[in-house]
Amino acid sequence: MTEISADLIEKMKIAAMTAQKNAYCPYSDHPVGTAVLDEQGRIFGGCNVETAHFKGVCAEASAISAMVTAGGKKLQAVFITAPDENLCGPCGDCRQRLYEFSTPDMPIYAATKSGQVKKILTLEELLPYAFGPQNIPPRG
Secondary structure, eight states, X not given: OOOOOHHHHHHHHHHHHHHHTTOXXXXXXXXXXXXXXXXXXXXXXXXXXXXXXXXXXXXXXXXXXXXXXXXXXXXXXXXXXXXXXXXXXXXXXXXXXXXXXXXXXXXXXEEOTTOOEEEEEEHHHHSTTOOOGGGSOOOO
């Protein structure tokens, strides 16, 4: 697993908890906040945004989009805050999104709403045998 300093983990926690406060989830009442650390050491926060037709944007997708928009290419770590004191891992779609921009040993810090880390997982543990760019034949 990639080593992340305690200082960076704390900054990610603050960014995730701050983003979570802005979650727009009037239908599920399930606010999630995420912070991602990119290859340049920058932290991007994201929150879930729901719509009435039930096709929302997850917090992880929101944070990854912010990273990519700013020119980031690779995730170094992810911090996710749950809407309560239970473990809340990324959904299946977001696991695939995380895979696209990371390495199998990237740490994912799954924390409670109060910021207590409940579990540290690697992406490989969350999404074994992932389908990714290596599975698509080169265009030529």
